[in-house]
Amino acid sequence: MRFAMKHADKIVGLFVLVAILGLVGVIIFLGANQHWFTRNIPFYTVFRSAKGLVRGMPVTFKGFEIGRVRSFELDENNSVVVEFYIYDTYYPKVTAQSIIELASNPLGSSIIFYPGKEHTEPLKEHSLIPAIDSSVGKDIVRLKLAAIPAESEDQISAIMKNVDDITSQLDALVKNNANELDTIIKSLSRSTFALAQAMEGKGSGPISQTLVGLSGIVKNLNTLTTDMNGLIPKLLDPTGQEVYPAIKKILDNIQTLSEQLRQFSEFLNGTQPQIAGILAQIPDILNKGRDVMEGIANNPLLSGGITKEREQPSTFKSFRDEAF
Amino acid sequence: MFLDWLGSRFRKKGRDIFYALGFTYQVFKETALFVKRRQVAFRVLIMQIFFTGFEAITIVSLLALALGTIIIIQGYSSLTNLLGQKFFYLMLIRLITVELGPVLTAFIIIARSGTAIATEIGHMVVSHEIEAYISVGINPISYLVVPRFLGVSISLIILTLYFSFFGLFASFASTQFFVTIPFTEYFQGLLSVLSLQAIISSLLKSVIFGFIISIVASYHGFKVSHAPTEIPKVAINAVVHSFALCIVADLVLVLLFSPILSV
Numbered sequence: 001m002r003f004a005m006k007h008a009d010k011i012v013g014l015f016v017l018v019a020i021l022g023l024v025g026v027i028i029f030l031g032a033n034q035h036w037f038t039r040n041i042p043f044y045t046v047f048r049s050a051k052g053l054v055r056g057m058p059v060t061f062k063g064f065e066i067g068r069v070r071s072f073e074l075d076e077n078n079s080v081v082v083e084f085y086i087y088d089t090y091y092p093k094v095t096a097q098s099i100i101e102l103a104s105n106p107l108g109s110s111i112i113f114y115p116g117k118e119h120t121e122p123l124k125e126h127s128l129i130p131a132i133d134s135s136v137g138k139d140i141v142r143l144k145l146a147a148i149p150a151e152s153e154d155q156i157s158a159i160m161k162n163v164d165d166i167t168s169q170l171d172a173l174v175k176n177n178a179n180e181l182d183t184i185i186k187s188l189s190r191s192t193f194a195l196a197q198a199m200e201g202k203g204s205g206p207i208s209q210t211l212v213g214l215s216g217i218v219k220n221l222n223t224l225t226t227d228m229n230g231l232i233p234k235l236l237d238p239t240g241q242e243v244y245p246a247i248k249k250i251l252d253n254i255q256t257l258s259e260q261l262r263q264f265s266e267f268l269n270g271t272q273p274q275i276a277g278i279l280a281q282i283p284d285i286l287n288k289g290r291d292v293m294e295g296i297a298n299n300p301l302l303s304g305g306i307t308k309e310r311e312q313p314s315t316f317k318s319f320r321d322e323a324f
Numbered sequence: 325m326f327l328d329w330l331g332s333r334f335r336k337k338g339r340d341i342f343y344a345l346g347f348t349y350q351v352f353k354e355t356a357l358f359v360k361r362r363q364v365a366f367r368v369l370i371m372q373i374f375f376t377g378f379e380a381i382t383i384v385s386l387l388a389l390a391l392g393t394i395i396i397i398q399g400y401s402s403l404t405n406l407l408g409q410k411f412f413y414l415m416l417i418r419l420i421t422v423e424l425g426p427v428l429t430a431f432i433i434i435a436r437s438g439t440a441i442a443t444e445i446g447h448m449v450v451s452h453e454i455e456a457y458i459s460v461g462i463n464p465i466s467y468l469v470v471p472r473f474l475g476v477s478i479s480l481i482i483l484t485l486y487f488s489f490f491g492l493f494a495s496f497a498s499t500q501f502f503v504t505i506p507f508t509e510y511f512q513g514l515l516s517v518l519s520l521q522a523i524i525s526s527l528l529k530s531v532i533f534g535f536i537i538s539i540v541a542s543y544h545g546f547k548v549s550h551a552p553t554e555i556p557k558v559a560i561n562a563v564v565h566s567f568a569l570c571i572v573a574d575l576v577l578v579l580l581f582s583p584i585l586s587v
Contacts, residue, residue, distance in 0.1 A: 004374075008370060008371060008374045009370055011374065011378055012373045012374050013377060015377060015378045015381070015482060016373070016478070016482055019481075019482040019485040019486060022485060023412070023485055023523075026518075026523075027523070029515055030515055030519075030520065030523075033512070033515040033516065034515075035521075156549055212444070230429070258363050288423055
């Protein structure tokens with residue numbers, strides 16, 4: 001501690017310096033990662049709605065972040081004017097006929113940039129890049145002047161669009177074929193009712209009659225199988241010489257075995273007192289054996305024989321043992 | 325009777341608050357003159373940073389390391405699977421750098437240095453050292469409070485930076501035994517969500533907490549009038565008031581910074 005106190009100035013200097021260097025390092029990395037040191041070229045676009053727009057949200061191209069939204073406001077024509085910038089690395093991609101899309105879906109939104117197909121000079125700063133749903137943007141898409149991939153980059157929006165298309169088509173189909181659908185539904189309802197009746201055996205159709213017949217057959221089968229001399233046992237063993245004698249023999253053997261088991265258990269019961277006596281003698285025998293072993297260990301010729309064991313009185317005493 | 329009691333309480337509290345505000349004003353005024361005067365108190369400042377900052381680095385780094393490790397182990401798989409990697413890194417930055425870093429560091433400083441400052445100044449008052457300073461023309465606020473005020477504030481900023489480093493980077497190394505995350509992926513993930521606003525918010529919190537802890541501790545130290553038995557009481561008051569004011573200040577700063585940080 002004396003060393004630390006002596007060099008307190010140096011220690012404090014180092015303590016502060018390391019922290020400041022670390023902070024500066026992190027800020028430099030942060031700046032490089034977030035394009036602080038690159039020039040940002042401003043552009044603007046016009047959307048119909050600001051739904052899903054957030055200040056600072058990234059502008060992407062093929063999954064890469066190429067810029068960010070700076071600000072957005074509602075103008076006098078009730079359109080949303082969005083100011084955004086593109087990093088200078090990607091500036092050459094901002095050519096004529098480039099368009100931009102605000103892709104919104106229930107899980108979030110993103111701004112996607114599509115460059116023009118022609119390799120022209122980059123657009124000037126503060127130029128308008130039309131939105132994909134604006135009249136100019138629609139023309140660019142129709143004339144295929146922008147490099148729009150076959151599949152939308154925003155998978156969720158594409159799925160939602162497909163779902164929307166399918167439901168629209170389904171809706172149109174239902175509207176056009178309302179009478180036919182009504183007939184089909186009524187017919188289906190009648191059929192299900194008739195089927196339910198038939199299953200309960202209440203109807204008069206072939207299924208109902210079949211089910212009634214089947215019920216009678218099952219009843220007869222039950223009667224036949226319960227009688228040992230009936231049809232089913234005879235079918236299983238027509239001569240009566242194959243299955244039943246074998247079963248009888250097995251049963252006889254089981255009876256013999258159980259009789260022998262009974263005799264063995266009686267014998268065990270009879271010899272139980274003798275076994276109990278032997279078990280009772282074992283502790284004494286073991287004690288004697290231990291004494292003998294101790295005697296041998298003590299070598300009676302040298303140490304004077306087997307030591308006497310002092311009996312330990314029991315700690316348990318009942319009230320009966322007390323003197324009164 | 326009750327109204328008399330209430331009135332006297334109110335007058336006393338009002339006097340205390342005005343006294344505290346006047347004390348704070350004096351501290352800021354003397355701090356502004358501190359560098360200009362180049363007083364001997366500069367040595368006191370260095371020693372204050374040594375005791376408050378350097379000597380607390382072990383406990384702060386240990387706490388940050390443990391906290392960062394817990395958050396990474398608990399959060400990486402569940403948060404990444406459920407809400408995506410960006411959310412995990414955002415939570416890490418918000419918890420370690422913006423929220424818990426300054427607050428936990430402030431709590432450690434309150435427990436270590438807040439009590440020490442209040443007790444030390446209280447003893448000086450009891451042993452008439454303060455009167456001795458005044459009698460030889462030394463302003464006790466200039467010589468005793470300003471170095472502590474600057475020392476605690478600087479130490480808190482530096483310790484908060486260390487807390488963030490240990491919580492974000494050293495904890496990454498320790499989690500490699502449990503969760504394998506490539507360093508470049510982790511570093512890029514952190515940088516993608518870390519913002520200058522988050523760093524400024526964290527440092528601003530540390531500065532304000534440092535002001536609160538040093539002023540509250542010194543103020544309570546000077547509140548001792550003559551008996552040594554008052555010293556433990558003022559030390560407890562210093563701790564309690566510092567905790568409460570730090571939490572309230574944190575709430576105010578969160579309210580101020582949340583619209584900026586949410587961008």
